[in-house]
Amino acid sequence: MNRRFRIYITLALIIILCLVIITVSFRQSELLVTIRARTLDFFKPIQEEFSSFFKPFHNFINSTRDYINLRGKYLDVKAENSELRKEYSDYANLRIENDALRKLLGIKLREGHDTISAQVVGFYKDRGQSEIILNAGSGEGVRQGMGVINEYGLIGVVALTGDDSCNVRLIDDSKSSIGARILSSRQLGVIKGSQEGKITLDYISSEEDVFKGDIIITSEYGNLPGEILIGRVSRVVDSSDNPYKIIEIEPFADFKRLENVLILKK
Amino acid sequence: MRIFSKFLHFFILIICLLIQIVFFEYLKMFSIHFDLVMVAVVAVAFFDGTIWGILYGFIIGILMDLMVGDVVGISAFIYAIDGFLVDRLITVGFKSRWLAYLSIVFLVTEVNILLVNLIYYLFNYEINWLNMSIKLASTPFFNIILVFVLFPLIRISSGRRREIEIEL
Secondary structure: OOHHHHHHHHHHHHHHHHHHHHHHHHOOOHHHHHHHHHHHHHHHHHHHHHHHHHHHHHHHHHHHHHHHOHHHHHHHHHHHHHHHHHHHHHHHHHHHHHHHHHHHHOOOOOOOOOEEEEEEEEEEEEOOEEEEEEOOOHHHOOOOOOEEEEOOEEEEEEEEEOOOOEEEEEOOOOOOEEEEEEOOOOOEEEEEOOOOOOEEEEOOEOOOOOOOOOEEEEOOOOOOOOOOEEEEEEEEEOOOOOOEOEEEEEEOOOHHHOOEEEEEOO | OHHHHHHHHHHHHHHHHHHHHHHHHHHHHHOOOOOHHHHHHHHHHHHHOHHHHHHHHHHHHHHHHHHHOOOOOHHHHHHHHHHHHHHHHHOOOOOOHHHHHHHHHHHHHHHHHHHHHHHHHHOOOOOOHHHHHHHHHHHHHHHHHHHHHHHHHHHHHHOOOOOOOOOO
């Protein structure tokens, strides 16, 4: 058999094999999900080592970025800080008042969430897909569909779990879809990602008032606990031929700076 | 020795895959698109032969899909095609070895980006023309930087130098 013929035969066999695997993958085969989970677990220890090796590089990139944006950020933070100081005293009083009223009405007091801490050991961002890999899995109690947060707010939802690791679909992933609310007006909508990495709040009627800067939180009607911060409205567009507003969201969490996260137990 | 070099190359590809996931995918958030795995597959196809390039491209692509892919099999298909493309391109012929490395990586990267967009278009994804143009313009240059590290490494570990066919 000549060399070129062997190459074509190999390529043809590989293409057929790929088509079979793609078909099985589209059918969401249980076997494939198990294999994916096992693969994640298998590579987890090496990935953790690689992740800690590359951490200084990540930090260097982030520090450089911070340094460039430092002055602008400083002024923003200064303004925000004085605003927050004023709001904090109001908030403390309201909280005490709220708790007292809740007790009076027999409503349960707000509770904290049980969480599992995890470290980011891998990234994937391409063609509308935006995922991270964490070093915690079903062995630690992580289940598919659990929310993942950091100190700024929601970052994504667990999409696949292995024994010791899991894949998290970030909220800017094109397949991401999370129930949400506008904090001020209590309007319900759905937060979705897109192929361009933009995050939008869908299904808010064009007749409703939505303003730039409105805060978006998770809805208690979805799979995630309610009242978790997601982001702020960055752009609102009204369209005459669309019954819904086009609302773009800027997340509170910075996806370029994900290191340690918390997984919310249901 | 040859079997050892094949294992070594597979090991190098696994390392490249992990570096890609841990570091280079992170850089994509800053619009810096390196494809270390693709460059490694091209290097293996170049020095070990096209069949090895196709096989390793398929295996490493499957591993990548299993770890982070949306649809398992797409990266495997694309990297296998990348391995095959090397065979088609080296017959064009280059007199300088480094010019050959750089040109092949440049061309394979361009074909790779177009192929990926075509496949995703067939899977009902929209093509973002601006994003694709930026990738077509920038990714080959990022990948060329990787050539200077990976090609000598694979070349030395393969223990031989593949002759470049020159068609005039």
